Amino acid sequence: MEETGPARQKHRIVIVGGGFGGLFAARKLGGRDFDVTLVDKRNFHTFQPLLYQVAVGMLTTGDVCTPLRVALRHRKNVRTLMSTVYDIDPDRRLLYHESGELGYDTLIVATGVKHAYFGHDEWAGDAPGLKTVEHALAMRRRIFLAFETAEMTIDPAERTALLTFVIVGAGPTGVELAGAIAELAHRTMVEDFRRIDPREARIVLLEGAEQVLPVYPAKLARKAENMLSELGVEIVTDTMASAIDAQGVTAKGPDGERRIEARTVLWAAGVRASRFGEILAERTDAARERGGRLKVGGDLSLPSHPDIFVIGDLAAVTDRKGQTVPGLAPAAIQQGEYLAKQLKQRAAGKTGRDFAYKDQGSMAVIGRNRAVGQLPWMSVAGFSAWLLWVVVHIYALIGSERRLRVMLQWVWKYFTRRTGDRLITGQPPNTRRIHEQHQPAGQANSGDG
Amino acid sequence: MEETGPARQKHRIVIVGGGFGGLFAARKLGGRDFDVTLVDKRNFHTFQPLLYQVAVGMLTTGDVCTPLRVALRHRKNVRTLMSTVYDIDPDRRLLYHESGELGYDTLIVATGVKHAYFGHDEWAGDAPGLKTVEHALAMRRRIFLAFETAEMTIDPAERTALLTFVIVGAGPTGVELAGAIAELAHRTMVEDFRRIDPREARIVLLEGAEQVLPVYPAKLARKAENMLSELGVEIVTDTMASAIDAQGVTAKGPDGERRIEARTVLWAAGVRASRFGEILAERTDAARERGGRLKVGGDLSLPSHPDIFVIGDLAAVTDRKGQTVPGLAPAAIQQGEYLAKQLKQRAAGKTGRDFAYKDQGSMAVIGRNRAVGQLPWMSVAGFSAWLLWVVVHIYALIGSERRLRVMLQWVWKYFTRRTGDRLITGQPPNTRRIHEQHQPAGQANSGDG
Secondary structure, three states: OOOOOHHHHOEEEEEEOOOHHHHHHHHHOOOOOEEEEEEEOOOEEEOHHHHHHHHOOOOOHHHHEEEHHHHOOOOOOEEEEEOOEEEEEOOOOEEEEOOEEEEOOEEEEOOOEEEEOOOOHHHOOOOOOOOOHHHHHHHHHHHHHHHHHHHOOOOHHHHHHHOEEEEEOOOHHHHHHHHHHHHHHHHHOOOOOOOOOHHHOEEEEEOOOOOOOOOOOHHHHHHHHHHHHHOOEEEEOOOEEEEEEOOEEEEEEOOEEEEEEOOEEEEOOEEEEOHHHHHHHHHHOOOEOHHHOEEOOOOOEEOOEEEEEEOHHHEEOEOOOOOEOOOOHHHHHHHHHHHHHHHHHHHOOOOOOOOOOOOOOEEEEEOOOEEEEEOOOOEEEEHHHHHHHHHHHHHHOOOHHHHHHHHHHHHHHHHHOOOOOOOOOOOOHHHHHHHHHHOOOOOOOOOOO | OOOOOHHHHOEEEEEEOOOHHHHHHHHHOOOOOEEEEEEEOOOEEEOHHHHHHHHOOOOOHHHHEEEHHHHOOOOOOEEEEEOOEEEEEOOOOEEEEOOEEEEOOEEEEOOOEEEEOOOOHHHOOOOOOOOOHHHHHHHHHHHHHHHHHHHOOOOHHHHHHHOEEEEEOOOHHHHHHHHHHHHHHHHHOOOOOOOOOHHHOEEEEEOOOOOOOOOOOHHHHHHHHHHHHHOOEEEEOOOEEEEEEOOEEEEEEOOEEEEEEOOEEEEOOEEEEOHHHHHHHHHHOOOEOHHHOEEOOOOOEEOOEEEEEEOHHHEEOEOOOOOEOOOOHHHHHHHHHHHHHHHHHHHOOOOOOOOOOOOOOEEEEEOOOEEEEEOOOOEEEEHHHHHHHHHHHHHHOOOHHHHHHHHHHHHHHHHHOOOOOOOOOOOOHHHHHHHHHHOOOOOOOOOOO
16 A cells, blocks of 8 residues: 555654554654554554453453544544554565555554463463453453353363363463452352352462562562462462463472363463564564563664664663663553654754653552552552552543443442353354354354454 | 253253343243253353444443343252253253253243345355344444455545445344444544545445335334434335345346445345254244244144243244234243243143233334334334333343443443444454464464454
């Protein structure tokens, strides 16, 4: 696709990726003398911090996703393209995407990270991660299908394996998933089955480090571990997954290997640069850091290519205060807004200062009404931390209708313990067979949900 | 799976299908001396009258689906099985489902209807219908992907075809879809694109009969046609689709055939008996009526098999007042509740009267704030009809949280014209190719949304 129209003369800024970094950069670049194009392979922004609530059926997709066009509706100089960018020619300043080419004067890459299996990509099929809404829905289907199948299973060993959930990795996502599944099984669903008792479900949280939430201070991590234990989560630290298959996990700890038979294994461990991040690094010979993140300068540009900026989880940044910037939503938002400001100043002939990260802390919610938080000035734990978490996340949700809906559901669930959207959508693998035998072509479901 | 446990002695009632008929029968059979099993291939009930709002992104899946276990949580004698029933042996009183066999003393079949293509099953791939939530999400993806692709398309003819939407069939579903898509394109999304003007979108409603809403009185249908025209819907009556392919529709009317180039064709015309309904008819030699519905007696049982009852859309019933019972949700609910009452009376040695349908009328909503309704005692049209429709549907939604959420969203959208959940989830076919080239195995999305 060639670029035409009057916008041609303006300075062309292309943003790849509509996550926190890309979306907030686009918003701040709105209404200026720039011709801005945001390209994303999806037509919506995902509020990743709440994805785990979709995976356990507490929230529904519409609550955590915002159409990019709606978020950018009033930025008339910002065009949104739903397309997958798969290559770049930095010398010709051209992007190649599935629907054609896209020229730029300034490029902002914010394609983030995806989960990584420490060189064991073969585990991906048996241990889904949680980076996209499709992943969250795949997890949701697995979790609830396991309970449905257990209800129909006579063989006790098989039933036990169906009711065993292993979460690999005890960072915030792993902790939140484990807590939410434990709450679901041990509290929310206790009345819902006739043959199985969901309270018998085992939720095992595997962590390679000495404690859950490895980046948190030991005291706070200990509190998180106590909250998880109260919900019935088995915490196994100092232990790594050495093998994962459809039947379960082999875990390697100080006292050797142990096998856990589990039909549901969820991955919350490593991440690595997105595929386009890897391609960008190849094409620009950019330096890589842990997880393949691209090393950028203090102004967030690639040292070798001052017209290419990398922000968000994909960027390895040391800010002007010497801090290593963490891979968190607030950091991505700050980078996106900083960069927009920079580009405006440059257009005005000024040069700005390097990026400085304002640490707003990080939190992990555990169950229905407890959380732990590592704030810049203090640590918080328990109900007060949970309240703070709720306020922060409600406030951050894009779109006031979404805020209302999510708040309404949280309040509702807080008082009723009900879980609404536990839908197993799409054809579960085990029904597809029979289904296709018995349905004419085209009647088979789209697998969408 | 063999049936075991103390429940064995009780009278075993198996209900196949968790739609309105099956769910309401199960609810009324709760707490009694029956051993009730509800089998459905999904783990949730779908509120079909609002599916079209999911298809156009006004509501999200969680708003129109209720987990069957939650709906039946307090009916301790009712067990829910998520499994696909694919055959029956009426002599041995056995059902065959994907996870085993299921014996019954009394069988209630409520598997409904699916859309039918008048012997053109090959159209199914190019013209999805709207019977399941997966269908609604497939429609949603098609509708919004058409606008996204048009925004990237230079070729004017292709763009026009992408912005042409043909709805085949002008019953309530077709009318509601056409009105909602017209409102979406001509009102809700006007500010959201930069290259295309969504107001240029053509929405064509094809109907074989002389008027839209053929079962409605001409005067009311005329009002509906006026409302649709005001929203910019092209109404083509007395015309049938004679060919459908990926490029568009060939329509046959009084003045010959015409071709409409349209990348999005939606099917809202014929229905026919569900697959299990067909199998049941074969195994029991039951008489079939239009659409393959099974002819049942005044007590809703199969004349040849008094222990098998058929209710809901799948049943062809003439009630004791001589009325032909229509395929509507209220009729299915009435039949389910009537049957539960009957079975209780029989257990008590009494014999009840035949089923009598209480006509509550039917409505079709057109756009944001108008509807037409054919009520038993009068016809209604316009804003008052829409208000009535809202009240009736909010009231009927299962689960008070769902009522709150849907009401909140309707009120919000009424005042803001915003459409929230227009997510194109799963990998759109055109990106999958590139995606698979560039993503390691297992990273590809589940296609769930």
